[in-house]
Amino acid sequence: MKIALIMVKGGGYSCKKLPKMLRRADSLTLIMLHSIIKNAFPDIEIEIFDETVEVIKKNKIDADIIGISAITPAYPRAKEYGKFFRQKGIPVFIGGVHATLAPEMCVDDFDSVISGLGNETLIELINDFKNGNLKKIYKQSPEMSFENFPKLDRYLYRAKNVRAREIRQVQATYGCPNICKFCVQPYVCQGYHQRPFSDVIKEISAIDSDEIYFYDPNLAKDLTYLRNLCAGLTPLHKKWSAAMPITVANDEEIVAMLHKSGCEKIFIGFESINYNSINSINKGFNNVEKYKDAIKLLHKYDILIMGSFVLGLDGDTKETEKNTLKFIIESNIDIPRFTINTPYPGTPYYKAMKESGRIITDDLSLYDCSHCVIMPKNLLPEEVEKMQRNLWRKSYTLINIIKRLSYMKSPLKKLKLILINYIFGKLYYKIVFNK
Numbered sequence: 001m002k003i004a005l006i007m008v009k010g011g012g013y014s015c016k017k018l019p020k021m022l023r024r025a026d027s028l029t030l031i032m033l034h035s036i037i038k039n040a041f042p043d044i045e046i047e048i049f050d051e052t053v054e055v056i057k058k059n060k061i062d063a064d065i066i067g068i069s070a071i072t073p074a075y076p077r078a079k080e081y082g083k084f085f086r087q088k089g090i091p092v093f094i095g096g097v098h099a100t101l102a103p104e105m106c107v108d109d110f111d112s113v114i115s116g117l118g119n120e121t122l123i124e125l126i127n128d129f130k131n132g133n134l135k136k137i138y139k140q141s142p143e144m145s146f147e148n149f150p151k152l153d154r155y156l157y158r159a160k161n162v163r164a165r166e167i168r169q170v171q172a173t174y175g176c177p178n179i180c181k182f183c184v185q186p187y188v189c190q191g192y193h194q195r196p197f198s199d200v201i202k203e204i205s206a207i208d209s210d211e212i213y214f215y216d217p218n219l220a221k222d223l224t225y226l227r228n229l230c231a232g233l234t235p236l237h238k239k240w241s242a243a244m245p246i247t248v249a250n251d252e253e254i255v256a257m258l259h260k261s262g263c264e265k266i267f268i269g270f271e272s273i274n275y276n277s278i279n280s281i282n283k284g285f286n287n288v289e290k291y292k293d294a295i296k297l298l299h300k301y302d303i304l305i306m307g308s309f310v311l312g313l314d315g316d317t318k319e320t321e322k323n324t325l326k327f328i329i330e331s332n333i334d335i336p337r338f339t340i341n342t343p344y345p346g347t348p349y350y351k352a353m354k355e356s357g358r359i360i361t362d363d364l365s366l367y368d369c370s371h372c373v374i375m376p377k378n379l380l381p382e383e384v385e386k387m388q389r390n391l392w393r394k395s396y397t398l399i400n401i402i403k404r405l406s407y408m409k410s411p412l413k414k415l416k417l418i419l420i421n422y423i424f425g426k427l428y429y430k431i432v433f434n435k
């Protein structure tokens with residue numbers, strides 16, 4: 001039996017826009033699904049196709065059954081693929097964030113839908129396929145075990161010219177117990193779950209890279225877990241980065257521990273510097289007054305900040321662009337990012353927006369955080385989109401990069417980061433805004 005697994009990309013992120021040497025296998029998804037299948041069914045032949053790193057030739061794919069992974073903005077593309085293979089008589093199943101949040105929106109387009117993590121349901125689906133008994137929807141049980149995940153084959157992309165040392169992502173915890181309105185993490189995994197930190201350290205020890213990226217949405221949710229993880233990471237002498245809320249900097253001892261264990265960059269969702277906007281998304285634990293002190297403390301311990309800002313929130317006005325840019329420069333955000341507020345189908349936020357008539361398009365390919373899909377409160381959708389482009393452009397002009405990084409003492413480090421910022425800013429703009 002042969003299974004093909006396909007990762008589709010939303011239009012804006014097609015690999016075709018990148019030179020081959022810059023293409024990376026960003027997600028761990030296919031590697032994880034491959035390991036799940038191999039672990040349970042060693043005899044099944046599996047072939048993977050990933051649009052992040054290759055241009056897929058649909059005609060060349062041959063399998064008994066095909067699994068597709070898609071996040072919401074990539075769903076229309078997944079649908080095209082599904083239609084193509086189903087017309088050829090090959091059954092197709094879909095999984096990923098959109099299928100997880102809104103399985104009922106996918107049932108007509110695919111033979112089966114997997115909602116939630118595929119660790120257990122994928123095995124059930126394959127057994128059902130073998131018995132000629134595919135169900136329409138498979139849902140992850142809340143009792144799913146997070147222990148002893150199958151070993152990931154980080155050499156899987158070798159044939160696609162991606163080296164194993166480039167596959168350096170790890171996920172220790174899943175979901176998030178907070179309920180920031182715009183975020184899908186409270187809903188994707190039925191709560192918040194931790195893998196045993198010893199499993200995670202074992203996995204990291206085997207990664208052939210000095211740098212590790214945690215894909216956890218909120219690695220600092222449980223500080224005891226974080227302490228254990230840091231204690232395990234310290235002797236490995238690897239550099240690492242992860243997403244954590246700004247509250248992690250409430251305690252200098254924690255920041256010192258992160259530094260000691262090799263943490264060199266944190267992705268922080270500042271979201272906004274406007275209290276009305278912060279409150280409109282239920283993220284009151286972000287204390288705007290404390291942003292600057294938190295940034296200073298992290299910088300004191302040589303931790304870089306990738307700061308994320310969400311635009312088009314209900315407190316945003318025409319002043320938001322100017323004020324955000326000023327804040328970013330004055331507070332020395334190392335790598336700023338800007339996304340547009342996007343309520344995702346299947347979340348309570350989307351439902352509320354839909355009911356109040358504020359959803360202005362059902363075209364899911366536009367749900368990529370670079371298009372405004374809602375009617376904002378105090379602005380027009382096109383004003384929000386323009387604001388996002390302006391902020392990306394203005395934050396990454398050479399002069400503003402130099403101003404943002406003026407706090408750095410080491411000239412060599414500063415020069416390196418200026419260069420990285422410059423290239424990142426230009427590339428991101430080109431890829432996402434097609435400019």
Ligand code: B12
Nearest residue numbers: 010026027028029032067068069071072095096097117118
């Ligand atoms: C890597 C990553 C990316 C990569 C590639 C993403 C991709 N798949 O196309 C890049 C950098 C390109 C990216 C970009 C974006 N991303 Co992104 N990204 C991630 C990240 C950090 C990790 C994904 C990962 O590898 N997880 C580890 C694997 C093992 O887990 P998994 O993917 O969830 O897979 C499991 C299950 O979902 C399920 N499953 C998944 N697919 C399938 C398929 C089948 C057949 C089956 C059976 C099961 C199954 O089983 C898997 C194993 O348990 C996630 C956050 C997260 N921690 O998940 C966000 C995340 C997926 N991204 C998100 C978003 C919003 C974006 C952007 C739209 C916005 C932005 N600027 O960041 C862009 C736009 C992309 C586009 N237009 O295509 C959202 C998705 C929201 C949604 N409703 O779809 C997430 C969840 C982050 C968040 N906000 O919480 N992203």
Ligand code: SF4
Nearest residue numbers: 176178180183185217
């Ligand atoms: S934005 Fe961050 S803290 Fe809020 S729910 Fe999402 S992952 Fe959790």
